[in-house]
Amino acid sequence: MLKVKSLHKTYQGPDGSFHAVRGVSFEIPQGGFFTLLGPSGCGKTTTLRCIAGLEDADGGSITIGEQLVADPTNGVHMPAFRRNIGMVFQSYAIWPHMDVFSNVAYPLRVARPRPSHDEIETSVMEALKLVGMESLAKRSATKLSGGQQQRIAFARALVRQPQLLLLDEPLSNLDAKLREQMRFELQELVARTGVTTLYVTHDQAEALAMSDQVAVMSGGQIVQSGDPRAVYERPQDAQVADFLGIANFMPGRISALGDSKSLSVKLDGSIGVLRLPDLNSFAPETAVRVVFRPEDVVMRTAAADDTVEGRIERINFQGTVSECHVRAGETLVRMLIHPSVRVQRGDQIWLAVDPTRCVVFPAESVALR
Amino acid sequence: MAGKLILAGAAVVAIYLISVPLIFLLGTAFRGPADFLPFEPGSRWTLDNLWDVYLDPALYRSILPNTAIFAAGSVTITFVIAFTLAWLVERTDLPFRSAIFTAILFPLLVPTVVLAIAWTLLCAPNAGWVNVAIRGLFGVQGPGPINIFTMPGLIICQGIASTPFVFLLLCAALRTMNPSLEEASNTSGASPIVTFFKITLPVLRPGILAPLILATLLTLEQFDLPLIIGFPARVNVFTTRLFFDLNAEDQLPKYGSAAAVALLFLVIAILLLALYNYMVRRAERYVTMTGKGYRPTRLKLGRWRAPALVFVGAYLTFAAVLPALVLLWTSLTGGVTWSEATLSWTAYEKLTSDPRFWKAVVNTFIVAACSAGIATLVGALISWQILRTRFIGRNLLDFISFLSIGIPSVIAGFAVMLLYLSLPIGVYGTIWILVLAYSYRIAVTTRLSRAALMQIHAELEEASSISGAGWLDTIRRIVLPLMTPALLSSFLLLFMVGFREFTIPMMLQSDDNWVLSVVMWRLQNDRQTGEAAAVGTLIVLFVIPIIFLMRRYLLAQQNND
Ligand SMILES: Nc1ncnc2c1ncn2[C@@H]1O[C@H](COP(=O)(O)OP(=O)(O)O)[C@@H](O)[C@H]1O
Ligand SMILES: [Mg+2]
Numbered sequence: 001m002l003k004v005k006s007l008h009k010t011y012q013g014p015d016g017s018f019h020a021v022r023g024v025s026f027e028i029p030q031g032g033f034f035t036l037l038g039p040s041g042c043g044k045t046t047t048l049r050c051i052a053g054l055e056d057a058d059g060g061s062i063t064i065g066e067q068l069v070a071d072p073t074n075g076v077h078m079p080a081f082r083r084n085i086g087m088v089f090q091s092y093a094i095w096p097h098m099d100v101f102s103n104v105a106y107p108l109r110v111a112r113p114r115p116s117h118d119e120i121e122t123s124v125m126e127a128l129k130l131v132g133m134e135s136l137a138k139r140s141a142t143k144l145s146g147g148q149q150q151r152i153a154f155a156r157a158l159v160r161q162p163q164l165l166l167l168d169e170p171l172s173n174l175d176a177k178l179r180e181q182m183r184f185e186l187q188e189l190v191a192r193t194g195v196t197t198l199y200v201t202h203d204q205a206e207a208l209a210m211s212d213q214v215a216v217m218s219g220g221q222i223v224q225s226g227d228p229r230a231v232y233e234r235p236q237d238a239q240v241a242d243f244l245g246i247a248n249f250m251p252g253r254i255s256a257l258g259d260s261k262s263l264s265v266k267l268d269g270s271i272g273v274l275r276l277p278d279l280n281s282f283a284p285e286t287a288v289r290v291v292f293r294p295e296d297v298v299m300r301t302a303a304a305d306d307t308v309e310g311r312i313e314r315i316n317f318q319g320t321v322s323e324c325h326v327r328a329g330e331t332l333v334r335m336l337i338h339p340s341v342r343v344q345r346g347d348q349i350w351l352a353v354d355p356t357r358c359v360v361f362p363a364e365s366v367a368l369r
Numbered sequence: 370m371a372g373k374l375i376l377a378g379a380a381v382v383a384i385y386l387i388s389v390p391l392i393f394l395l396g397t398a399f400r401g402p403a404d405f406l407p408f409e410p411g412s413r414w415t416l417d418n419l420w421d422v423y424l425d426p427a428l429y430r431s432i433l434p435n436t437a438i439f440a441a442g443s444v445t446i447t448f449v450i451a452f453t454l455a456w457l458v459e460r461t462d463l464p465f466r467s468a469i470f471t472a473i474l475f476p477l478l479v480p481t482v483v484l485a486i487a488w489t490l491l492c493a494p495n496a497g498w499v500n501v502a503i504r505g506l507f508g509v510q511g512p513g514p515i516n517i518f519t520m521p522g523l524i525i526c527q528g529i530a531s532t533p534f535v536f537l538l539l540c541a542a543l544r545t546m547n548p549s550l551e552e553a554s555n556t557s558g559a560s561p562i563v564t565f566f567k568i569t570l571p572v573l574r575p576g577i578l579a580p581l582i583l584a585t586l587l588t589l590e591q592f593d594l595p596l597i598i599g600f601p602a603r604v605n606v607f608t609t610r611l612f613f614d615l616n617a618e619d620q621l622p623k624y625g626s627a628a629a630v631a632l633l634f635l636v637i638a639i640l641l642l643a644l645y646n647y648m649v650r651r652a653e654r655y656v657t658m659t660g661k662g663y664r665p666t667r668l669k670l671g672r673w674r675a676p677a678l679v680f681v682g683a684y685l686t687f688a689a690v691l692p693a694l695v696l697l698w699t700s701l702t703g704g705v706t707w708s709e710a711t712l713s714w715t716a717y718e719k720l721t722s723d724p725r726f727w728k729a730v731v732n733t734f735i736v737a738a739c740s741a742g743i744a745t746l747v748g749a750l751i752s753w754q755i756l757r758t759r760f761i762g763r764n765l766l767d768f769i770s771f772l773s774i775g776i777p778s779v780i781a782g783f784a785v786m787l788l789y790l791s792l793p794i795g796v797y798g799t800i801w802i803l804v805l806a807y808s809y810r811i812a813v814t815t816r817l818s819r820a821a822l823m824q825i826h827a828e829l830e831e832a833s834s835i836s837g838a839g840w841l842d843t844i845r846r847i848v849l850p851l852m853t854p855a856l857l858s859s860f861l862l863l864f865m866v867g868f869r870e871f872t873i874p875m876m877l878q879s880d881d882n883w884v885l886s887v888v889m890w891r892l893q894n895d896r897q898t899g900e901a902a903a904v905g906t907l908i909v910l911f912v913i914p915i916i917f918l919m920r921r922y923l924l925a926q927q928n929n930d
Contacts, residue, residue, distance in 0.1 A: 093549035107557035
């Protein structure tokens, strides 16, 4: 449905030029929900705006449906208003001089050929019903709350049943509780209309919860893409792992075990050995980092052959969980424990990690913190 | 205690500067007969002035329609030019935007008298440069074809002269508009033209209407061009009518009748001011709709680039380049025709050897600096009072200081004249009456320093009190240093307003208190064109560095490209 091929965009500014998007490629199938996930400033909005036609791409090509809309090397630049899209802006961009109804009716009123009065009325009320705002049709746009503005923005983007829906961090201007609620509504909405959606966010929870496909962006490039669960569990490199909130990076060295052919990681400081699958791509004696999430660490009260010894340095009570900082050899391991577990600062404990939840990267690819 | 005295003093001064002259004006409208000073023994209360003025058909046949046509016409021209320029500079990829922005400020700072005289040198029917050039090009004879001394001539010149001020206001309005509003229209399927008319203009409407009303108010009080271009064209508007009521060649000044005319226009001005205030509030309501994600994108002009540059070039040529050149040329040649012209410094030599010129230079700077100082000080103190105290009269103070924007300067000058004619303290005819008259413009300071004060959290001052500092110490060590930039801006602005001022010194002129703008007009009136042009050239040379100063310090935040 949407095909983006090696897209490039460079901004020319007064103090030099800035290469914001560097060869981004991806495809979204009909009805798919695709998310661009990445830290602020990585080029997500720019990519989205090139697809919308608000920004002219410098290289690559964009195809929406069957229509080639941008191909700068061949001089193709279809202006935004000719592309059949709906877009929700980060600031919602509700027009202050119109009431709710006129805001939503606008895409139909400017359409050529223009639908009849009754058709417009029906479609607008349908779109408003979709977002649960049909009772506010006559309200002035200056008298809407953030959540209401957002719903109106959705209704307006969907009213002419576009081929493609573009969403630029639509939840980031809402407070935490409303954001949660709107996330479910949005999912529901997109599922019901079946519109192909491109979603941009810096919030991994949003991305993982809603999408069929996620692409993690960094420095103007897509560094990893795929099924949300796969990206979450198997980050491709340390940068992605870091962005996805993996907090533990344990240094170690690959060692061949005497009794079998399998390899394992001997952790630095001789504090323990981890037997992990998938180590065959590493040569023995390679310096590596073992990467895992705080929630995948379990606490044992006695030593075993798969445990690492440590001492509790700090406990942060956070309500539903407590976060423990455990000193193991040179490194600090973060782990989550249930608040009912009675441990104290200074206690000696043993840590174990589920080997299937660990990822190993070569040491030189990870900047130590 | 000392603090209270200072604040009370500032409030009294503000009220005195603004309202006492107006009360005298109001009184004068009801005093007669005409051969007495309004408050001289022998005069009495009467309605004669009102009957004379408002039953006179001339008012309805010429003054009112002329003023209306003049204001409507020139505001329209100002708007078309200023909006196009502002839009090009703020929203398109027009080349040389920053330099163009600076150049547009030229007519804002050069006194309008100087421009007016320059334009008469350019477009006078006989010897005007433009006419000579057109006749030469097309081989036509006689005077013309352009005659600046007509109502259309007056309207066009005023329209051009008012453009920079409106341009600045419109740039600000355009800048506060969230560009996503237009982009949302584009992604909804509306073409750029449809977007412009259905979204851009309506969203900007309150932000455009407020400057429109202000421009109307300012055009109503214009005196320079109506005197220099309108009078020879026999186009009398309200300001010139007031002036000639008081300065008729063959009769005594008609204070009562002038005051009666002034009343009507004061009421109109205050109504416009109220409307302006309403529009500003509406504009603010629209602006608060913007959220995160601000990202101005500039429209690509493409093949419209050349026409856009031609438009800007034509404006700058007529508003800045040609006036400066014609003044320089005329000052060096004495205003003779091209063929007989020889370059010489004669005009400058005559000018600089005349002590009255030097006196005017000194007067101009003293009056501009003193009045800017007074208005800045008083304005800053009362805005502190309005924002930070619970003093009961603060709303009245707020209202009176805001009112000062709406008082036409002819009326201000006239009211001050009436006050000091009746008050024998010896300032009449000196430069000090000018200082007192100019100083009523405290609204400039109250606006700027209120904005600055709102940035200074009251807790900063409270922290100073907690640390043991008294009121004066807090003001001196905390508030003043933080407000310095705003106060300097306000002083510089008011200084330039005072430097350009022509109306008030014309109303209050005597042999002792000439300022440069008056001197230039008198020289031109006495047909000493070369010397007049020399004064104009010197003024322009003084103003040019100030334009860069202003651009750098006052409008620095507008350098957004
Ligand atoms: N109009 C512009 N001119 C110059 N640089 C820009 C412009 N817009 C964005 N950038 C730069 O491009 C980079 C990517 O921006 P953006 O796409 O908005 O990032 P994201 O949406 O991922 O936060 C940022 O470093 C930003 O500073
Ligand atoms: Mg963004």
